[in-house]
Amino acid sequence: MIKFNSDAAILHLHKRLTAALLMLREELLTEAKQGMKTPEGAADLGAGEVKNVAGIISAIIIGGPWAIIDEYGTGSMMDTSNPFLGQYRNSPLWNPVRPDNKIRGRPAGSQQTMFGTKSFRGNAPGIDLEQLASAGIIDEKYLPQPPSKALRTALQWMAMGRFQRVISVVLETFPWGSYLIVTPLR
């Protein structure tokens, strides 16, 4: 008689798939970090927790504000296809005297920003700081930054067969035979 211990096999396969997913996440993270334009953006990307809910294994990558800035760019050069841009613009984090995407000075007072609550002196409320920076009047950090699209590009590269290849190796090398129970009939 041949039996298959499916419970033990599924448990073992689950462990193998989780390990493969962790390896893929590491690859994705390294790829994305390499594609970031700024060291702050690369340092702001990290690995989150691994979840297993209702049989679905998920490995998370977390990006902080520097990573978001690097990914989508800043000021007039920002990527407006960012799906959360509308939400950001309508939130208290957006500069209230910034009618367009250009980097502009904030009004005086304590305000919420992507980096937490900050106090502003209000030296140039609503003034186009990009123009002043390009003229060399103020620091270059106010120049707009193009999007790196590092995370999206890394995901696209990985989705082009890499995910499937790793998962198929797990399935091909899984010791299915170890879970067969063969007993001779008397």
Add this chain to the structure above:
Amino acid sequence: MIDPEATLNAVQRLMIEDPEIINHMNLTNATIIEKAKSIIKRSQYNDIANSNSRLCIYIRPSRRVRNQICTEGVLQIDCHVPVSRDMYAYKIIKRVNKLLHNQVVGGRKIYYDGELGDLPTALNYFCVGIRFNFHATVINP
């Protein structure tokens, strides 16, 4: 053996010596130094200007394979051209693939690993990238 320098040098030399790539990049009358400045061994493109084209040859993070003494190296080549010459990027990438896929370059057998089309680049530029993979042992004698 892990030797990214040799791989990059061999690929760069191959690109610089190819008349079709040089022609598509408008470098026919350029000196060898000018060619080496346009076909570089880094991913840098933010300083590209004056309607120059650029071919960036660089190594991406390697991938683990089942055998622990081997690694899968990833070589990426991005072609940046002015938007007005966007079709040349595809022509150059096509030629790059012909020169590298299934060929031994710098002592390594290189295989096509995929392309993504439009990649991030400088303002008013267009970029297409292609990837190749190769295997190497991790032990350097």
